[in-house]
Amino acid sequence: MSNSVIDACRALKMPPPSKAVLMAMADYANDHGECWPSITTLCEFTCFGKTAVIAAIKWLEDHKLVYANRDNGRHTTYVISPKNYENPSASRTGSSRGPVRLADDTRPPREPDPSASRTGPVRQTDTNHQEPSRTISKATPKKSAPVSTVVMPDGVDPQTWADWLALRKAKKAPVTETVLRGAIAESAKANLPLNRFLEIWCSRGSQGLQADWLKPNERAGPGVVVPIRPSASADFRGKTYAGTAIEDLPPDLRDAARAAIADG
Known part of the structure; x- marks a missing residue:
């Protein structure tokens, strides 16, 4: 959890589902704004259904508050960028649809009703992905993954x-x-x-x-040979038992010695 990321997101105005998902991500983020909570985790954190959470993530991406890297295929990495936020109230005010109502307005936000997830199961339109698909045209450059800013420690080549x-x-x-x-x-x-x-x-x-x-x-360390204990069979390699009494021979050689004496 990064207090700086949480503080930067707390004052932003937006529809309630998007704000709840943003604050949930901020709670899991490091100081660089990086986090990777699953859709299920975000649903448990916000008490919204999957449809509402997925719509909220798309809203955050459209307004450049969150960048999602889905190259992994197994999990998505998010980067929260409060400084890049595009406030929709300034860009849409005066349009034919009227100003967008934010969290402190009296009219409900134009978001999928999260109460639908509490009255019955939510059906996913795409069973292979929990995230909204992002189609990138050839003219749009692909955003690179976040680069680590961790400094190389002293003493490391x-x-x-x-x-x-x-x-x-x-x-x-x-x-x-x-x-x-x-x-x-x-x-x-x-x-x-x-x-x-x-x-x-x-x-x-x-x-x-x-x-x-x-x-x-x-x-x-490299170049150092760890001694290996010889096997038990190596103890008998190169030994001779000439002149040894039969009783002093190893048990598996006694019968062969007696048979050789009897044949002689």
């Missing part, structure tokens, strides 16, 4: 840092201060420098890494 950022991007995982603090804590548990911990992370190619997952050779 620039190439290692670049490799780790590329891995996080490939895994569709955000790079936040919280993620970096977790990596620093795990490297301390493993008694490894952060740079070495990130190198191991990159070599594994995993989305996450914990100190308990490290192997002995990874803890020892």
